[in-house]
Amino acid sequence: MRNPILITLFCLTQSLISAQNPTPVKPRVLISTDIGGTDPDDNQSMAHLLMYSDLFQLEGLVSSPSYGSGNKEEILRMIDLYEKDLPKLRKHNKKLAKPKFLRSICKQGRKGNAPFQGYIAPTEGSEWIIKCAKKKSSQPLWVLGWGGLEDIAQALHDAPEIQDKIKIYWIGGPNKKWSANSYAYIAENFPNLFFIEVNSSYYGFFSNNTEIDQVNNSNYYDTVIKGAGNLGLDFKKYYNGEIKMGDSPSLFYLMDGNPDNPERDSWGGSFEKINHSPRLIYNQTTSVKDSVAFCSIIEMHLKGPKSNFTSDDVCFQMEIPYGNTTQKWPGYYLDNGEYAIRYIPKKAENLNYIFTSEIPEINGLKGSIVVTNLWPGTKHSTDYPLGNNWYSDKSNPELYDGKIQGGKTISKWRKDILEDWAKRWNWLK
Template structure:
């Protein structure tokens, strides 16, 4: 009996040690978020960030909505909620960051996606990225991107020397779809950047499979957040309190072990190197015989009327359908009757699309494209060549969580992550 108890204790201690390892140095981080734009999970992730803020040297909070109506006022609103709950939180953790400091580093980035070339003009957000990156420090600035890459692309364009001072952890997937032009600019012109491209692993944090030991994100609110301060009350406004937080794995990655080694096991996933980022170019429309991997930069080059249109002007659209709703993706006039668009499919599907324009002499065309479920898939001569420090979701079939590539590299830690967070929610549930 004693031996059984001893073995059980050793197992628990071993699991705890593996589940969250010491971070060598408190990381310098800057968040670029589309909060208030495409997806309310950013509000959830900001709640998590503020409740663990003592674990980071936070240097910037940038609103970068590549789509939608997001703005820095939404970040400031979340800080106000955090400020109301801070007295209770500080009874247990004195080193949480002050609301006034967080307000001072909140900046507005670009509204909307970048044009075909991938950048436009500087913003308060892009300039803040440059300023933080240029600080004298022995440690890199970790830029955690929860939305589009527009402000990062702008910062790199305006001050390319910062590429050696920053490291990027990006939640791609749907964000890559909205930010195709900026991604293409970065990957083509900065192949030696240190970059983690998480296109799918993050789904494992909220996939809610039926493993017996799984902590359900669908009932977590009622068990641990209900009546837990102002942040808890606000959390109910996003997905009815269901925990999604698709951007939080970037924080979890910085909270567990040495972030300089993406191949390690960590709360925020485990990644592998890749040397070519897929780019496929079609001269004309595609058919059911054409296939690309999901998250591939897919370029369509079309012939059309010769026009006197300003360079990089959007003048036609690619129409696709998502859950019965039409989505429009901008295409651009290059010159001499040449038109082009970069499109990134976010999931495996048979994609039906249409090219349309308000120009009466632009030919409306319809096509279909097969998108498969293995990233980055086979190599192409048109792929972007990468340097030595680009990482992405592991392709091992055993690490798929259902259809989610790499999902199990995060799913396996979900119970430990959510139970650790539950302790902090309990601080806010105390009556005193």
């Protein structure tokens, strides 16, 4: 006969273990992506999302290209490929999302970055974010940012009450550079958002700096993906099949443990609280004597003639050599002869720039600035103060993956992540 006391003690022990390590319910998720733009890693991440769609309550797939030619049609094209592969996938998992439903939640957001104020006009995408955030639910809406923040900033501007209903995991870095004005608007006006700002850790997923036993990103296509359905055939188009997937850590984060605790270890990284977003204001061009942390807001204010420019008009540009090309960043007229521009450098470097404009007082001005490799760096009086729920890449030097701050918090999980995905690719063979 079983001992009822022992059975009771066993059940109580199991309950305590479960309470300490709660299994989260399937998270509500909206993706904001610049897929179809200049960086095809979003296509790789979209393939991953579709193949793991059973793990999420997907509520939105929003095209938000702050730069480049991203569009909703590219999301729909990926869904078409997924639909062709679905019969094979469903033999192993019948809970994968239905293509018709996925198409119904695809929305077009803003194309191009916002002006200096950080927002401009509602879009189908920003309005969908608001609609999803306002749904009655015991869960928050997780907004995973794979591109610019324009639609998220617009949604917050138009319906500020949703700030308590959403949680954001944003892949910053280059996206932050393109989306400087919308980022500044959010940091200044919504400092109490639950916001995980990932400026560098995500690089750890596809870096080759860490010498540990892990699946090699370079041969993963040939050993795992090749011959795996329509999604597998399409995957070869992006970086010749080499794994990048810089946006996928946002998915890994929700797949592994309690997402309400960003300081925990997880497939999608481990993060620390930051209480300020660095912002430096200069009333003239800078020189090599000036330095900022990477991903800091550099705001330059210049004097010129009074003008009839509107706040949305680009009236000068900052030109920065980038490889064999020149990147151009827009500057705006504020009022009363004052012009301003925001720029956010994505990495440590010595930066040189020149201003071009039809305004003689601005045209031809040159400058330089030194960008350092520790975010968020030194505090300044002009920083944006942040609340108690803003997290970013861990600054511990031991967690750097080469030059990548916080990179080891993700790179150490690469083998587990790719081996798990390999099981699903095999369903298509």
